[in-house]
Amino acid sequence: MHPATRAALSSFGFDPWIVVPLLVTAAIYVRGWRALHAQMPERFGRAQLAAFLGGLAALLLAVASPLDSFAGLLLTVHMLQHLVLTMVAAPLLLLGAPQIPLLRGLPSSVVRTALGPFLASPELRALGRWLTWPPVGLIAFVGVTWLWHIPALYELALRSRGWHALEHATFVGAALLFWWPIVAPWPSVPVWPRWALLPYMLVADVANTALSALFSFSESVLYPTYAAAPRLAGTSALGDQAAAGAIMWLLGSLGLLVPAGVIAIRLLSPPLARPGEHGERARADDAARALAAARLAATRRRRRAPLDLLALPVLGAVLRSPRFPRTLRLVSLALAALIVADGFLGPTMAPMNLAGVLPWTYWRGFLVVTLLVAGNWFCTACPFLVPRDLGRRFLPARLRWPRALRAKWLAAALLVAWLCFYEAADPWDAPALTAWIVLGYFAAAVVVDGLFRGAAFCKYVCPIGQFNFVTATLAPFEVRVKQPDACAACTTRDCIRGNASQRGCELDLYQPRKQGNLDCTFCLDCVHACPHDNVGILAVAPAIDLARDPRRSSLGRLSARPDVATLALVLVFGAFANAAAMAAPVVGWQQALARGLGVAEEPLVVALLLLALVPLPLAVAFACAAAGRALAGSPAGLREIFCRFSLALVPLGAGMWAAHVLFHLATGGASLWPVAQRAARDAGVALLGTPAWSMAAPSGGLPWLLPSLVLLLDVALLVTLWLLWRIAASYGGRARREAALAVPWGGVACVLWAAAIWILLQPMEMRGTMVH
């Protein structure tokens, strides 16, 4: 094959914004089709499946193949692209009778709760009937085709990706409306008699012919882009235009007249004899349908059990193995040792030191992502547990943790102290200080858990642990019982008491009453201790735990836990304060304020941060609780509203933390390699080569980064608003009362979201990279 031809045929462009939705649509359709095929094989046969998937493939061919790559150079190719969209993709999609399979392919809860009200709405049904009325489809199809071929609009689509996407979307949409009465996808009922579709298609063909004649017989090139384009394949611009018109004429007419001919032939042919309703074949179909329905119902009952990571092949075995957490801890211990060693012995410049890069760029980024995607696995891998467990062999660990400290107040205070220390001492810029912090953490874990029973350090002290617990409430996985009935019959309670071979939960979480991920370190002691293998890592709806208020093991009701709410508020507002402190305008404002007040900058920064972490969030939360309660006339107590609604802000806080640390990970993510090269060379190992320090400079050219982070914050805001609505709805009553309870909190959430967007748009201090 000629190299140029091979190059042309390999000119594919996979845009994830197109490919992913098409793949998801295909997956949903196939899932629904399989269920329907079992019930109604004659309605949903392989032909329907092939048609729909063929339609999706045609869409992909039109927008991701060389058709798209060459559409800007040759009008002929562009015309072919549009014909594939309107004459191939659209009718094939409809031939797949997509409505029912797509609905069936979605989770039933989504269809019932999310789509149900729309599907049942008389107004939307009327709109659907109007849109599928043949004259509307004809006008839309002809109108959209002619409109987009007006030179000014055609050129606009050629110059702008956004307008081009809109052009293609309207072509497909109008084509679907046009072909709807012709294909009449089941279960739609044709509104016109079949013979009326003949003039319907002829009118469309006349319009297509007229437009294509304009191209074929025009004496000038209509579109300046093609007049200026380089000539390929020996064509002139005018010749290309004429050929485009000819293709539009020929293929467009074939696409319309062949189906018209098929309809005409069917109308004129005598009807085929059908088997009687009470015939043997009908009885066999009925029996097959009943059997398939029974099998489907049985499958659905089995499918209601949530996904259990511990039941998956390979992964389940790995997670269950006692060696798994031990291995993770040893690896993280080794990394911690490297951080300490390089922190003390390596260069003082943080971007060149493992202690400057590993914890502040990598560990934070992977921590937040793992918490949100998989759960609290970083506590599983905690390196401080290794010396703690060793220390317990020598230390008594007999004392009970003081009752007065068995709340989150101490943890919240330590978190506030840590965040203030972070701003005051800049440990991210001081490798030796980072090393001391790591050593101090080890010492604290050993001492606290060496003196007190249970995992007191994890449950009541560790600031990182508290961050993990709160953020993991958003995770899609949770350690929980599989079958509650099995626990009801259990008398030994090994999950919390332990047994001869395995200790129970050291955080006092009794599995049958455990709800959510708060205080759960994913240590899986309960999994190993349970004699009935009744504890798994089950999939749950993310964040739903924050909307509920059951009585939880070791925590009680969160509506009665202002300490937990305060901890959550510190984390939420801390996210914004921590990120804002990096923004150049905020730094400048702080400096100006310090000069104006005649004080040193550092103490002022700490004071402002303290304000932002303690009185401000508490005041805002109480004000929202009081305002909502007054507006709604709710009988619920102020403390209860404060506690429950404060937790709804957690997604927004987690989103801000995630945006912040992912920004650093994306911009400084290449820095680990040269730092590792330097550390290896300093240790006398030349294996990794000479450090390439250019990689440690911040990556500036990441156009996808800001939009991705904004999208992340959008999702975080929407989850927070949804939680506010769910919590408000749990108080019952009318919609206005629910809204009144939630509106003040929603306002705060929107303000925080706007602040997050503003922070992301500011010039940033590029911490952890060669320039900051």
Next chain:
Amino acid sequence: MRDRRRLAPRAARAALVLAVACGCVVRVAPARADGGLVRASSEQAGLIVTLFTAPTPLRVGSADVSVLVQDVRTREALLDAAVDVRLEPAGGGDALLTARLDHATATNKLLQAATLALAQPGRFRLVATVRHGDASAVASAEIEVAEPLPALLALWPLLALPPAVVGIFIVHQWLRRRSLGTAREILAAAHPGRAAR
């Protein structure tokens, strides 16, 4: 054990779909260099050089530059030409940016492309130098780089997403409550005794 065996093919299918999806997502054309606006075209030394830029208009930020090199006699695309592009001030002077173009960066593999980071607005000269064997040709164009769009404007679809979703949700809740209200009325009409109780 039985559950694990049933889970295996489902997990494998899910993993396969995920892998294909990730592969498609990862394999994103870094520069959508399937042309753009024709900035210059020149015929020299048996070569036709056409210079494209995208997006239109050019703004401070990322810009795609593509070049198509053709043989003047056959109009055939020459894939083995070496193409360099430089950006210099409109009035002349040292190059502000230089880049070597290649086919890998282009979506349309007949073209060679690169992404330039335009750091400041103003008028500039974009010069493409092509070498094919002993022949060399140059195509150049004056370009105007506009100020970047205000960040909020550039992000408007993402900023509009939360209000749009909230609006749809409000409509959803209104429809749901209305249908529940209608259902209650129908039940009350059908069973007035129960409704009274």
